[in-house]
Amino acid sequence: MTIKxxxxxxxxxxxxxxxxxxxxTAMRQGKNVTYLPSYGAExxxxxxxxxxxVSDDEIASPVASSPDIAVVMNNPSLLKYANLVRPGGIMLVxxxxxxxxxxxxxxxxxxxxxxxxxxxxxxxxxxxxxxxGAFAQATGVLSLEAFSEALAETxxxxxPKVLELNRHALQVGADSAxxxxxxxxxxxxx
Amino acid sequence: xxxxxxxxxxxxxxxxxxxGCRYYFGYPITPQNEVPEYMSxxxxxxxxxxxxxxxxxxxxxxxxxxxxxxxxxxxSSSSPGISLKQEGISYLAGLELPAVIVNMTRGGPGLGNIxxxxxxxxxxxxxxxxxxxxxxxxxxxxxQELCDLTIKAFDLADxxxxxxxxxxxxxxxxxxxxxxxxxxxxxxxxxxxxxTLTGAAGRPQRTILSLLLDxxxxxxxxxxxxxxxxxxxxAETDWDTYLCEDARLVIVAFGTSARIAKxxxxxxxxxxxxxxxxxxxxxxxxxxxxxxxxxxVVRHLLVFEMNSGQMVEDVRLAVNGQAxxxxxxxxxxxxxxxEEIAHQISHYYYxxxxxEDGPSRARLVGGLS
Amino acid sequence: xxxxxxxxxxxxxxxxxxxxxxxxxxIHRLVAEAIDELGxxxxxxxxxxxxxxxxxYNYFDVDMGEAPHGRALAVATGIKRVLPxxxxxxxxxxxxxxxxxxxETIHAANxxxxxTAIFVNNATYGMTGGQMAPTTxxxxxxxxxxxxxxxxxxxxxxxxxxxxxxxxxxxxxERVTVNSPQAIKKAGKAIKKAFQVQLDxxxxxxxxxxSPCPTNWKMSPVDSFKWIDSTMAQVxxxxxIKDETGYQEAKGGGx
Numbered sequence: 001m002t003i004k005x006x007x008x009x010x011x012x013x014x015x016x017x018x019x020x021x022x023x024x025t026a027m028r029q030g031k032n033v034t035y036l037p038s039y040g041a042e043x044x045x046x047x048x049x050x051x052x053x054v055s056d057d058e059i060a061s062p063v064a065s066s067p068d069i070a071v072v073m074n075n076p077s078l079l080k081y082a083n084l085v086r087p088g089g090i091m092l093v094x095x096x097x098x099x100x101x102x103x104x105x106x107x108x109x110x111x112x113x114x115x116x117x118x119x120x121x122x123x124x125x126x127x128x129x130x131x132x133g134a135f136a137q138a139t140g141v142l143s144l145e146a147f148s149e150a151l152a153e154t155x156x157x158x159x160p161k162v163l164e165l166n167r168h169a170l171q172v173g174a175d176s177a178x179x180x181x182x183x184x185x186x187x188x189x190x
Numbered sequence: 191x192x193x194x195x196x197x198x199x200x201x202x203x204x205x206x207x208x209x210g211c212r213y214y215f216g217y218p219i220t221p222q223n224e225v226p227e228y229m230s231x232x233x234x235x236x237x238x239x240x241x242x243x244x245x246x247x248x249x250x251x252x253x254x255x256x257x258x259x260x261x262x263x264x265x266s267s268s269s270p271g272i273s274l275k276q277e278g279i280s281y282l283a284g285l286e287l288p289a290v291i292v293n294m295t296r297g298g299p300g301l302g303n304i305x306x307x308x309x310x311x312x313x314x315x316x317x318x319x320x321x322x323x324x325x326x327x328x329x330x331x332x333x334q335e336l337c338d339l340t341i342k343a344f345d346l347a348d349x350x351x352x353x354x355x356x357x358x359x360x361x362x363x364x365x366x367x368x369x370x371x372x373x374x375x376x377x378x379x380x381x382x383x384x385x386t387l388t389g390a391a392g393r394p395q396r397t398i399l400s401l402l403l404d405x406x407x408x409x410x411x412x413x414x415x416x417x418x419x420x421x422x423x424x425a426e427t428d429w430d431t432y433l434c435e436d437a438r439l440v441i442v443a444f445g446t447s448a449r450i451a452k453x454x455x456x457x458x459x460x461x462x463x464x465x466x467x468x469x470x471x472x473x474x475x476x477x478x479x480x481x482x483x484x485x486x487v488v489r490h491l492l493v494f495e496m497n498s499g500q501m502v503e504d505v506r507l508a509v510n511g512q513a514x515x516x517x518x519x520x521x522x523x524x525x526x527x528x529e530e531i532a533h534q535i536s537h538y539y540y541x542x543x544x545x546e547d548g549p550s551r552a553r554l555v556g557g558l559s
Numbered sequence: 560x561x562x563x564x565x566x567x568x569x570x571x572x573x574x575x576x577x578x579x580x581x582x583x584x585x586i587h588r589l590v591a592e593a594i595d596e597l598g599x600x601x602x603x604x605x606x607x608x609x610x611x612x613x614x615x616y617n618y619f620d621v622d623m624g625e626a627p628h629g630r631a632l633a634v635a636t637g638i639k640r641v642l643p644x645x646x647x648x649x650x651x652x653x654x655x656x657x658x659x660x661x662x663e664t665i666h667a668a669n670x671x672x673x674x675t676a677i678f679v680n681n682a683t684y685g686m687t688g689g690q691m692a693p694t695t696x697x698x699x700x701x702x703x704x705x706x707x708x709x710x711x712x713x714x715x716x717x718x719x720x721x722x723x724x725x726x727x728x729x730x731x732x733e734r735v736t737v738n739s740p741q742a743i744k745k746a747g748k749a750i751k752k753a754f755q756v757q758l759d760x761x762x763x764x765x766x767x768x769x770s771p772c773p774t775n776w777k778m779s780p781v782d783s784f785k786w787i788d789s790t791m792a793q794v795x796x797x798x799x800i801k802d803e804t805g806y807q808e809a810k811g812g813g814x
Contacts, residue, residue, distance in 0.1 A: 020195070020280075020366070023195055024195050027193060027195050027368045032368075033195070033367065033368065034365055034366065034367050035195070035365065035366035035367075036361065036364060036365045036366075037364060037366075039220065039221055039304070039364050057456075058449075059449075059453075060449050060451075060452055060453020060454070060456070060528045061449065061450045061453055061525065061527060061528055062361065062365050063361075063527065065524050065527050079441055156554065177432050187253075211635070213640065213641060215637065239640045239641070241636065241640065241670075243633070243666070244662050244663070244665075244666035245662055247630065247633070247662075247663075248630070248633040248662065248663050248666065249633075249637075251626065251627060251630035251633035251634050251637070251663070252633050252634070252636050252637035252640070253637060254624075254626070254627075254630075254633075254634050254637060255606075255624065255633065255634035255635060255636060255637020255638040255639075255640075255641075256625075256637035256638065256640060256641045256804050258624040258634070258637070258638055258639070259604075259637065259642045260641060260642075261637075261640075263637070264642075277627050277630075278630070279623070283769055284744035286627065316656040341616060367711045387604045387622040387623075387624050387638065388604075388622065388645065389601050389602035389603060389604060389621070389642075389645050389646075390600065390601055390603075390620065390621055390622050391601035391602060392601070395571075395619075395620050395621055395622055396622050397616040397622070397623045397624070397625075398623075398624045398625060399616060399623075399624075399625040400625060401613060401614075401625060420763075516610070536567065554771075
């Protein structure tokens with residue numbers, strides 16, 4: 001199985017860190033993985049994105065022209081990726097900052113107010129970690145526990161207190177995504 | 191050692207340090223800026239020397255000096271910067287100095303763009319600068335291979351006293367993949383160099399020069415280089431094959447293109463198409479002989495490059511009319527998807543009736559006797 | 560019998576190929592004498608230029624490494640960074656150091672590379688046949704300024720050594736000439752001092768030598784010696800341009 005994910009948002013939202021977390025966690029789980037960030041002039045305008053491919057097989061291309069999953073942290077990113085995600089794919093949306101609506105019926109859109117949740121946690125910068133918790137819950141690519149363990153190897157886990165906060169943020173994100181999915185399911189069954 | 195998730199440009203730097211490189215001279219240019227950034231810090235840790243030069247010209251000439259003095263030395267750049275370094279690369283070849291030069295190729299010509307490209311194949315494999323010479327050119331297709339080939343590059347450079355180029359691209363440089371590094375090379379274990387400039391203490395004066403005004407003397411020097419290049423060709427030609435055993439069509443691709451092609455081949459194999467991959471790992475020396483041998487059996491080759499057709503010329507020279515050589519390329523920094531290449535493969539495959547066993551067989555039955 | 564004159568140890572017993580009256584032979588000897596007097600021959604590495612002195616490795620009995628045209632100071636930087644305890648010098652002409660190699664020169668000086676540069680200024684491209692140099696004087700003829708250099712068209716002569724004075728890494732810059740016994744003696748002192756600066760690890764040192772080129776100036780050797788004083792030194796004044804060595808006069812000065 002090969003899953004291609006893109007992460008996009010403003011510079012400073014920790015978008016590249018999200019991709020790195022996925023790539024690192026996947027590597028620790030024995031998966032093949034590639035991580036490709038946007039670079040150079042592309043990132044000078046204040047937007048950032050990266051592509052992570054996780055696979056059980058050898059990875060041919062680290063580029064995703066039609067990703068399976070898009071994680072969008074701001075409105076411009078939604079507009080950029082809404083039409084690129086493959087039919088049947090997943091779109092994870094930071095609903096605090098994204099106002100636009102995805103007009104596609106063939107996508108699973110999961111809305112998580114990551115920026116608000118991070119604020120409630122008392123650490124605005126942890127919105128990206130909240131979103132990774134939601135990613136684990138909504139996509140099942142890797143388990144929440146795997147992410148939680150891998151956190152310790154990143155800059156987000158260097159200090160025990162910060163690590164604790166970020167592990168909590170992962171959980172908060174996962175809970176939020178579960179609620180969003182359940183709400184969507186019950187809405188569909190009505 | 192455990193695998194580390196590392197960006198190609200960083201993996202390159204770490205591999206160089208582990209290979210014993212203690213001197214780096216460079217100049218920033220995207221998409222290889224992480225190499226000088228990494229080396230500036232890492233060389234401090236291991237007691238090496240990093241100089242950010244005023245230009246690519248200056249940096250390659252510092253490489254010349256450091257190599258003359260016996261250091262394991264590297265410089266890196268990307269396409270426009272490599273053009274500037276060509277003067278020094280010609281001198282390195284003429285002076286027979288070992289050095290490792292890295293090109294994380296970007297789109298060209300001119301300023302072009304900073305996207306991954308393979309459009310410097312001609313420049314790399316034909317020498318690039320003036321005069322009758324060759325660089326050994328290695329083309330990695332993953333971060334791990336970038337690490338392995340970088341270490342090999344330093345050994346080859348010293349062994350043959352010749353510049354060695356790592357020909358990557360923006361993707362190899364920017365991408366992160368798990369990499370496993372070997373232990374640090376013990377500098378004392380490296381073969382001693384008996385030709386370096388260290389001061390004429392207790393021995394006659396030494397000169398390292400390429401100015402040989404007498405045509406007969408220069409001719410002899412050139413023939414000496416030719417003999418060296420012949421030895422390199424015999425011993426160091428490197429390539430990979432994948433699913434060529436029953437292939438009716440073989441894709442020829444290097445570096446990033448090769449890994450994309452491999453993905454495409456997996457797709458078309460699922461559809462029953464008998465397609466394989468031939469991947470040159472050393473672009474110079476080019477694997478002419480193995481490709482020639484392959485073309486006696488497989489009569490259809492599809493060359494895929496991220497340029498408008500460069501390595502395809504070497505492929506045509508190698509097969510010398512024995513096989514149909516078809517080309518597909520995307521220049522300008524466009525990275526095609528495996529799907530796109532799979533489409534090209536199947537289009538060609540059926541167009542050439544390779545799915546049928548006709549009188550003009552796609553594959554010599556039974557192979558060579 | 561007392562020997563009063565001999566070939567310096569740092570020069571090979573070879574006959575110079577330079578034209579009669581050329582300054583290179585004298586300057587080679589001064590460099591060799593400085594190396595001998597400082598006792599550094601066995602740890603000296605020289606980098607010759609492209610130009611008339613490209614064959615300098617035929618004369619200096621020290622290790623020599625070739626550099627592309629203009630890049631001597633970059634090559635020397637590479638050598639010195641690998642072998643910081645060796646003494647590295649470049650020997651460059653005006654075209655080499657002040658035209659094609661301007662960037663390499665300025666930045667080597669600015670980094671304060673512990674290298675000694677000998678800059679031979681003869682206001683012409685000698686080896687290629689007398690084309691305009693960056694230091695060719697206004698009005699002076701050359702094979703590419705047949706009616707004389709015109710500042711408005713060709714630019715005025717470039718005073719590279721003066722330019723280097725503003726670089727923080729340059730420690731000692733002096734302009735000398737070799738057109739008389741006194742001048743030669745003074746030039747020898749300056750060259751020796753420029754090596755001493757390197758031995759003391761102070762930074763970048765350069766000696767510019769106004770050097771006669773009778774062949775391309777189309778003058779007799781004697782006239783070309785006179786012309787240096789009467790004309791060339793008016794544009795490129797002799798003397799110390801920068802000295803931050805802190806040396807008392809005696810040090811580095813030899814006798």
